[in-house]
Amino acid sequence: NAGVTQTPKFQVLKTGQSMTLQCAQDMNHEYMSWYRQDPGMGLRLIHYSVGAGITDQGEVPNGYNVSRSTTEDFPLRLLSAAPSQTSVYFCASSYSHGKETQYFGPGTRLLVL
Amino acid sequence: AQSVTQPDIHITVSEGASLELRCNYSYGATPYLFWYVQSPGQGLQLLLKYFSGDTLVQGIKGFEAEFKRSQSSFNLRKPSVHWSDAAEYFCAVGANNAGNMLTFGGGTRLMVKP
Numbered sequence: 482n483a484g485v486t487q488t489p490k491f492q493v494l495k496t497g498q499s500m501t502l503q504c505a506q507d508m509n510h511e512y513m514s515w516y517r518q519d520p521g522m523g524l525r526l527i528h529y530s531v532g533a534g535i536t537d538q539g540e541v542p543n544g545y546n547v548s549r550s551t552t553e554d555f556p557l558r559l560l561s562a563a564p565s566q567t568s569v570y571f572c573a574s575s576y577s578h579g580k581e582t583q584y585f586g587p588g589t590r591l592l593v594l
Numbered sequence: 595a596q597s598v599t600q601p602d603i604h605i606t607v608s609e610g611a612s613l614e615l616r617c618n619y620s621y622g623a624t625p626y627l628f629w630y631v632q633s634p635g636q637g638l639q640l641l642l643k644y645f646s647g648d649t650l651v652q653g654i655k656g657f658e659a660e661f662k663r664s665q666s667s668f669n670l671r672k673p674s675v676h677w678s679d680a681a682e683y684f685c686a687v688g689a690n691n692a693g694n695m696l697t698f699g700g701g702t703r704l705m706v707k708p
Contacts, residue, residue, distance in 0.1 A: 485637075514696075521603065523684055523698035524638075539695065571637060573696075582628075583696060585637040 504572030617685030626688035
């Protein structure tokens with residue numbers, strides 16, 4: 482199993498550009514999530530999905546869009562990048578909610594100029 | 595809404611010394627509690643988790659944590675720190691709902707002196 486994979490590892494964008502961060506898992510997990518990590522703030526939930534076709538907002542959803550057309554993939558779209566979106570983005574997946582262990586990808590480091 | 599506080603942003607210990615990282619949480623019901631570790635440039639790896647039962651839980655790499663309901667705490671401990679333990683440690687609380695939302699603390703960066 483590859484686990485949770487993320488691409489790209491690093492990206493530089495200009496303000497206003499759009500891009501998609503890719504996330505895939507091969508563990509047949511129903512639950513997938515996107516977090517952003519900023520210094521001193523831990524990880525904050527952006528969006529999550531409880532199964533194919535079902536998504537919902539987390540703590541910091543503004544400026545981001547998601548969709549879940551398959552169990553395996555959960556892409557995160559930045560519609561119009563802003564410097565405030567400079568961060569490290571982590572995708573995670575798990576079998577279920579609450580007490581289930583979340584498995585994290587290696588992260589995507591995004592710099593918005 | 596749940597919240598997690600890790601009071602110590604940085605901690606430095608000598609190799610071989612004992613370690614305790616503090617975590618305080620706020621949650622209305624019985625919490626699901628986790629400790630994750632992040633090595634530089636890496637993703638997060640689960641160290642241990644608590645759901646119910648025995649309040650002292652054992653994890654990987656020789657770590658343990660104790661749940662204290664009266665203090666709303668879930669502190670992480672290790673009796674003897676190794677240089678390879680240098681990393682950032684995150685405490686998190688999980689919600690018992692369909693959202694599978696993990697709320698993380700701000701993290702504690704551990705440095706180990708030789």
